[in-house]
Amino acid sequence: MSPGSSASDEHPPAGLRAGTATERHGTPAASDEAHAQGRAHFQAQLQQLEANALGGLDLIVEQLDRVLEALQHQDVELAQMVIADDDRVDGRYLEVHQGILSLLALQAPVAGDLRLVAALLHMIKHIERMGDQCVNIAKLIPLSGYEPPVHREMLDALAKMGAFARSEVVQSKAAFAARDVGLAEDLVRQDREINRLNREIFRLAIEIGDDPDTREWAMHMTLVARALERIGDNAVDIGEQVAFVVTGLFREFPAPRPPVPRAPQPPGTQAS
């Protein structure tokens, strides 16, 4: 069951602003099917809902690409666009949320369908969080001024982190669409790398020198790194939902630890 291509999630809901209560206007297809009754349409509705949710991940990839580019070139205008476009992510969240409520109320899904619906509810929340993290990054860019003192090594590390985060988001989407638990568990490996890079950037920031402007910029970059790390965590969480849908059990993937043989630790907090 492969979700629609990015074409299906490109149309921003006309006139839908984040925070509006009336969600009766979704995408045209969704609103038609919301009125269609009967079990025959139920499966179609469910598939459409999943496609919408997974499409949200495409939106995130887009946002991430743009914010990473803005970061590399200190492009304040691009950053502004990213901030403005978070409305689309929020809109997608509301749309899927409303669709799930409607499905629960009208169709009373059970068993596998119920697990899928629960997973979609979690997933869309993580997607919204990832969108917010992209906005957080975008907001940090103009704070450094138009010509901040940049530290090449740090920017490279950030670029690498960004690449890993992007690949995690793409992989989480693929894992969910294919219900591939192995692929989902593999996300942990990539997340490990992100965490390593996060610590690296932190170390670089400490050793960056005495120049107050540079130090200020470095502080902001550590916040950027933290936001990227959060995006990675959310992607792992989506992977855990894949496992839930398939097995019916909810368990957290083992927290990424530096590869040091050690007694098992309790999983680290996955708070976002």
Place this chain on the structure above:
Amino acid sequence: MSPQRASADRLARFAVSPARQRKDRLARVGVLTGTAIALVPLVLIVYYLLRKGLGAWSTSFFTTDPTGNTFFGSSSIGGIKSAILGTVEIVALASAIAVPIGIGVAVWLVEYGKNSWFANTVRFFVDVLTGVPSIVFGLFVYIVLVVGTGSTYAGYKGSIALSLLMLPVVIRSAEVILLLVPAALRESALALGAPRWRVIFSIVLPTALPGMVTGVLLAVARAAGETAPLLFTAAATLKTNFNLGGFMNSLPVQIYKDVTSPTTAVVNRAWGAALTLVVMILLLNLIARLIARRSRLA
């Protein structure tokens, strides 16, 4: 298609067709005519009965026995008291025989026999019996109980003949009513842990009772009017006789005897007796109807 054209088409589709109206009227007239034709003899019968029979009615008509004087003045021919009482007695005994047996057979057919080949054979014969001419029952009893035993006519032998006549009717109507008792009723009673006979007596029969009473009364009404079986069995006598072991008069037989008499008064008495019989049967039918209205089944 223009909207005017569309609505014109719709009107045309819904309009009444004159050809169909004509056919409708024709059929209606035809059926009414048939009904009228069928009603004519009915109305005539009632009219004649009333015109000829009411005149014969009087107090002495109901309180004196026929005297057998048929050639002389009307004051001495007597009434039909013995006939009325005889009919009542004979039919009562016949009912007492036919009704319990008939209901019993119906209960067996519906509750136990169901669709077995034996039950279906019984049903077949019951159906055959409903069509047997009444005189055959009379003849049967005559052969077996009068000639066969060498004894004489008696009221009770007439009752037996009539009960044979009533039996298939009672069985049939009781069976129909019992079949109307919903199976769910029996099921829920059985599921409560009641033995089958208890279910029948405490649940099925009380529910079917009003309908069965109707059927029984109709059978009684029919038996009351039968002449032929009584001719060879109960014979006729003039005196009121309460002993069913002896000859007994009855209304149909009395009418039969009187109608061919040359004396006008006697013939009038026959009409009076016929009216009496019809009124008795009418009353029975009315009672049956009143009870049926209280029935929860049919």
Place this chain on the structure above:
Amino acid sequence: MTTGALADRAPAGGEASLQAKPGLSVRLEQLRAFYGSAEQVKGVDLEFRANEVTAIIGPSGCGKSTMVRCINRMHEEIPGARAEGRVLLEDLDVYDPSVDVVAVRRAVGMVFQKPNPFPTMSIFDNVAAGPRLSSRRGDIRAKVEAALRGAGLWDEVADRLDEPGAGLSGGQQQRLCIARSLAVDPEVILMDEPCSALDPIATLKIEELIEELKRRVTIVIVTHNMQQAARVADRTAFMLDGRLVEIGPTQEIFTKPSDSRTEEYVTGKFG
């Protein structure tokens, strides 16, 4: 084991109380049911635990009603129908030749799909019918009141016990039928789609009643309505084509069933 054992379990007349009371467990061993030569139930092994509500779901014609009717031996009332195998009330085989069918039906009550109070009887007589028909008398008044209380109907009809039973609303009639079965003090109650002819509020009342009743009896409920099974049953069994596919705690059946056929049925892909 003879019917004496069943009789011993019943309390003396009038003591049908509202307190919790151990029900009986019912175990089906290789149960097969036939209509003539057609096999409708094809070898079912199943246990209904004491004082629990077990729901049986499945598509039309899968044999669930037939199977349940074998438990109180109503199946054999249909001409040409017969059953094989064992149905054990605790340790007593209901199909043992020495067992009296009538006694079985007193211990295992049944509530049908369409409420069917006896039409010629008043409310009181309807409930009293059970004890009267089985001639296990005792204090009939007390039994009737206890049964009506147990069915949650006493408050509504206490002042009109002499009115005809058929004059009640659909939901009340069904509760009357439940009271009627309760009056003979059964240990198991079988319910064959008891709410399918009722409106949602009446259905809700009966579901609440089932929740209370299970403290005193074992309940088996056949239902087409999966949401009802989900609301009411402790365990749910899924039948298909005369066979038991799966049985388990209701929550598992509706969140993660083990058998793919169960999954397909509950998610509405067929049936």
